[in-house]
Amino acid sequence: MASSEALQRATALIEQRLAQEENEQKLQAPPGQKMSMDALVLEDEKHHGAQSLALQKVKSQERVRKTSRDLRQEIIDVGGIQNLIELRKKRKQKKREALAAQEPPPEPQEITGPVDDETFLKAAVEGKMKVIDKFLADGGPVDTCDQFHRTALHRASLEGHMDILEKLLESGATVDFQDRLDCTAMHWACRGGHLEVVKLLQSRGADTSVRDKLLSTPLHVAVRTGHVEIVEHFLSLGLDTNAKDREGDSALHDAVRLNRYKIIKLLLLHGADMMAKNLAGKTPADLVQLWQSDTRQALEHPEPGSEQNGLEGHVENGQEPPQPVPVQ
CATH class of the missing domain: 1.25.40.20 (Ankyrin repeat-containing domain)
Incomplete structure (x- = not known):
């Protein structure tokens, strides 16, 4: 009885995780699609490049990885490997359906009315x-x-x-x-x-x-x-x-x-x-040194909520930047 309840609980959590991944995929651009033109912020592009979506995806995957380890082991222990295989099949099917839903409709063979x-x-x-x-x-x-x-x-x-x-x-x-x-x-x-x-x-x-x-x-x-x-x-x-x-x-x-x-x-x-x-x-060399010194300080003195750009954080906080690490 306890094993059955544990399996149901683990399965429910897995389903919740799959739904979360599906929602994240809908928010992300399909393969090959570029960043939205209407959402462009030049300042963000200048200081952060085109990495925003990629970073969000990596962070999301890391969260999923951390929460799924224990669940996966519990499923294997309680219900056997077959349950995990079935869940993976279902997950792949949902991914295929999500990608199919994102594809634009085919172009009509003939345009009859006016085009706005x-x-x-x-x-x-x-x-x-x-x-x-x-x-x-x-x-x-x-x-x-x-x-x-x-x-x-x-x-x-x-x-x-x-x-x-x-x-x-x-x-x-x-x-x-x-x-x-x-x-x-x-x-x-x-x-x-x-x-x-x-x-x-x-x-x-x-x-x-x-x-x-x-x-x-x-x-x-x-x-x-x-x-x-x-x-x-x-x-x-x-x-x-x-x-x-x-x-x-x-x-x-x-x-x-x-x-x-x-x-x-x-x-x-x-x-x-x-x-x-x-x-x-x-x-440019100064920016390398600032990046090195800020990274070193973050590693040696991690503080929650203190993440900064690395090139601007000390100035914004009114603090002097740490001594730069010489570039070899």
Whole structure:
């Protein structure tokens, strides 16, 4: 009797955990989907890169791992390995159903009625060429944009839909159209990590040195989001590696802050200035030393709720930073 109750309790907890994982999967983007354009925060991208969703996933998995060890052992001890196998089968089935529910509906064979602006912009994200063709054939303006001034060109650049991009550009889309954050399609292509889109936009006259509201160039964006191939391409064009954004940070500052090791090496090989100072008076080497000293202090004196960026925490607390660890 006790064994039966223990099995029921363990099974209920497992079901609760599976439901929690399913909800987390619904909140996360499906494979291949890029970050939401409407949720973009340039400051967060600058200081934290494109790691937010990945970090959340790792933390979630760690929580599940810690809570499931005892439950798994209890199931094995009480009901045998067959119960665990059945639960795993059920979990996989739920994952397949969740992924199937997230897939966009197939594109209709023929578009009969008129296409409104919202449907047109959504089609640029989902890669529905027939909807794009219908909207443009009916005389719809190719530079139609949403409330954030983001056009179909912005959206397709983020997703990497080359056929749609070529259609939009052939139809007269403004290649350097800026949204409310002053980002162009070039910025969005770097954010999405699509080198072929970068090259296409460049061939149609896109400005590779255009700046957004943070005065960030596409090179800054590619560095922050960690797309090495795009960084290599920009460097091969001879772009200014020491261009500074609104805070005086060069691409090397950003690469060091976000620990982009391969990109740091590339920038140095192409003449990035290691001694360039930002508006806070910090060189890229200073950021390395601050990161080292803050990490060391966190390891030696862990305090709940005291987590800081590492590059700003001591200043915000009104404390002097600890002595930096010399870089070998």
